[in-house]
Amino acid sequence: MYNFSYQKVSSIADAVDAIQKAEDGKFVAGGQTMLPTMKHRLASPSDVIDLGGIDELKGISVDGDTVTIGAMTTHAEVAASSDVQGAIPALANLAGNIGDPAVRNRGTLGGSIANNDPAADYPAAVIGLGATVKTNKREISGDEFFTGMFETALEDDEVITAVLFPKADASAYMKFENPASRYAIVGVFVASSGGAVKVGVTGATACAHRGMRLEEALNGNFTADAVDGVEIPIEKMNSDIHASAEYRAHLVKVMTKRAVEACS
Amino acid sequence: MYSEELVVGWACRKVNRPVKWTSDRTEAFLADAHGRDHVAHAEMAMDKNGKFLAMRVNTTANLGAYLSTFATMVPSYLYAFLLAGQYSTPLIYSEVKAVFTNTAPVDAARGAGRPEATFLLERLVDVCAEDMGLDPAEIRRRNFIPVDAFPYQTPVVQCYDSGDYNAALDKALALADYEGFAGRAEEAKSRGKCRGIGLSSYVEACGIAPSAAVGQLGAGVGLWESAQVRFNPTGNVQVFTGTHSHGQGHETTFAQLVTEQLGVPIENIEVIHGDTSKTQFGMGTYGSRSLAVGGVAIAKACEKLIEKGKKIAAHALEAAEGDIEFADGNFAIAGTDKAMNIAEVAFNAYVPHSYPEGLEPGFDENAFFDPMNFSFPAGTHICEVEVDPDTGVVEIVKYSAVDDFGKLINPMIVEGQVHGGIVHGVGQALLEGCQYDSDGQLITASYMDYAMPRADNVPSFDVDYAPTNPPHNPLGVKGCGEAGAIGAPPAVINAISNALGIKHIDMPATPENVWRAAQTATS
């Protein structure tokens, strides 16, 4: 790791102030991706601003049909939350399968979506549930938040404060794990609400996205069989030593079918 | 040996400061010696009963960029000399071409040469069974070296000293409920899964090695092992071994040997290893040799102590040496209740106030042991898998291993070695694969890309034994550390091939590769 200057802040205002003053500052949430990246000297921020001391970024609340999860809430807290388990069990399940227990104790929702790793799990849920990302400046819809590989709609001094997840009538997340890293080779989040189906896909392409063709097939026929006829364009799929584009495209359908089956 | 070790030793003198170097995991992937890396073509000629007449093998072995210490031997002597396996194939011809590439040096890795030979042979045997329309267990039986043929001279140098391959196979088939497999496969099919079962009947040559044998291969040193067993005046014992323990539990197993032989309570025995300033010269630990060679050296040193102890006890008890008997830690005058225990003898040996001329003080003996032959552990491993044809994911649902390791000193430790070896082999079969791109960049240089077996990749195992007695080994032991890594890869791949009804799938059988094979199999 290159050296840097560490600051722990206790308010959003202080965090914004610190990053504006830093030459090349970075927020750190749980640090479970950022620290390994820095250890390999692939990132070299001048300042690391730790959001871990900002109490208002933590916590889970349910209000009507919306589950609000603070950005600095850990995966372990989401997985163990009876509120989340009751309102959106698929979301609790998803959180409970990110990384491993020790990683889940540090890693956070906000950190995960701000980093936007193409193989991260949370983006699939944000898109699949049609969640809203709330920052210190504005609210961003899930569809508009993820803009590209490791890229989001966030500005440099913008801090995610919470994510608002609407409840669904039924939802499920199916992940096909990379056997080495345990990230998603393909992860599909399917949610059905009032007859409308949304599908969030992660791992398959450069950036998590809505499975529009899948949604089209599933709207009005919410069965696994409906997925069979969907054509998944192979050109856009990631291809690496773990999975070819063709295999990923195939897995998108298999995982979608299994998610649909799990919804019933 | 590695560059870093030599450089650190040299640099600490050059800068006259202590120097420490520790590899990080990425460096380990880049510069630790890698293992295996063969491309091979194998053929078996059979008669109309499926009896093996001759085998032909052509292998290219990648040695990496430089020759590591042991690089040349792994794909030659440790590989070709194992190609007979458990079978009485009378004629074997092999050709090994070893090549340099711009990749990390390749050297010994758990099993070293023997897993490569076993994978090739046990896969080929399954192909033979399929071609002959025989059950994989049946074709093995027809070709096993019969129990009354030992010692058995193979056409590839090795002379197997003992074995009962049918006994291990029978026991393994029962343990695996081979008979009930068809029913289980049917049930799995109803759930959309393909179930398969695979056998692997391996033999390995370990207990490395008889100096005479390696001498004939051109070795400049012998491969004996050494031991020193030292009593302190207060009666506790320090055992110095030339082997080295790095997980095998020598500090316990060797203490068990000494407590058995000398009757000293195990808590009073300390095993010391791994320091050139403390122990006598020894060859170390590899090739499942520590007990089969090093353990015998300890036993021999203990025998010398008993002989010496008889002299001392005879003097102290005022009896003739020939009248002293040793049992359960006591030296006694035969037929009397006059006795002294070994701790008293030790004390006496260091307080030789009235020793006669010729009786040497001290109670401390060393011994060297050079085996007459390798040892030949063998066994049958049976793996049962369920393949999800939609994703290609392979689940090992049951794994049974029956091994012949001769006598077990500590069954708990032996079983642990088997478990670890199996998972090493399962890792090779399903998960692990080192990949370089065409520019020579290692693209599997961390645990993010190189898949290590984890707890949720494997089940618990059913392990049993079918021991035979190796006549040349004084302790009756064979060695167990590499068996699983040798036996498992073909068992797993045979099971997958069986599940999908295909001829072959290369390792690692990753989900994508299995999925592709499943597509081909059903199309």
Place this chain on the structure above:
Amino acid sequence: MNVNGESISGEVEDRMLLVEFLREHLRLTGTHVGCDTSQCGACVVHVNGVSVKSCTTLAVQAEGGDVTTIEGLAINGELHPMQQAFKDNHGLQCGFCTPGMVMSAIDIVNRNGSDVDEATVRKELEGNICRCTGYHNIVKAVHAGAKNMGG
């Protein structure tokens, strides 16, 4: 911070990892480093009662926290029930992954209770890699330790 019940303070570089602080400053070398990508779990310690990977946590981030390492488990030389279970069930061979494995095992029992099933144990050990044991005896040990911890 508080380490194994003792209050500790020290000046460290901002970039120092918690594991480096434990090993090099406090000489608590029972916590190991087996990889650099947060996969192997040899470095697992407890911070404020839950497992974390100390190679993926800055020392300064643990400021003010309660840290328990493998050295802090045995009391007056008597092994913690999970340590004892690893010994009784031969859940270790070379011993290198063992400290992290034991810390994770205790965390698993703390969260899942003493009758945790085998599938859960295996799944929740995914962040700890062992090359020696084949996991069979580790899983047995976690179950035995769970029973003993359950009291």
Place this chain on the structure above:
Amino acid sequence: MAENGVGASVRRKEDYRFLTGKGSYTDDLNVVGQTHAYFVRSPHAHATINSIDTAAAAAADGVVAVLTGDDLAADGIGPLICGVNVTSDDGEPHRAPVHSALAQGKVNYVGDHVAVVIAETLAEAKDAAEKVEVDYGILPAVTDTATAADDDQQQIHEVAPNNQCYNWPFGDKAAVDAAFESAHKVSSLDLVNNRMVTNPMEPRAAAGEYNSGTEEITLHLTTQNPHVHRLVMSAFNQLAPEHKLRVVGPDVGGGFGVKIFRVLRRVGCRLGLP
């Protein structure tokens, strides 16, 4: 059977120290005045080294020394050896390229050792290692096992034409071929045995200390056989006389072959064991 004797599943004596964090692995050593080494490694699979400039690294914070293959050669430290001879089908011994512990003139794989930086802290050693400037002349790389010996492949070592170390036939080819001719059935199979990385959980490590009073080097190593390590470093690498070199393999976190040193010096290859 004695209590705790042969055949008893005695609980291990070594476990208490491992379970309480009191194992003593090489990296656990921390001695007064200790420095840290970090290796500059080749980022290229195959390249000539045209020059190495260590000046900036040597001047960096905390740096004690930056050493290269030239320094090693100047001190007469011998190359790494391969211990076993295999005779090729042309009757010649296997081809053995020189393997210096620090590269001299050429690197042959990614991770090959180019230089070592020794500094007060590991972080400083790593910082300085980035300042070592190496001018490489990149050559095509050979990586594929099956085609490495093909005629059109880039040559790696002058001593090994066609990148071949040896071609070693064994057995009675004529008799085997005849048996195939008259066989009822021939089964065949092509297969790959995949390359593995051995991966003991403890990464390799070395910690050296020199006592200028006794002129003794003490080297703690992750080794499976300390005596043979010492013998080779003494006899073949001229590191120090055997009695002035102490090698300690303390607790070692797994070996599986990757931490072996075995020496089988070549004297020629005669076959036909008993």
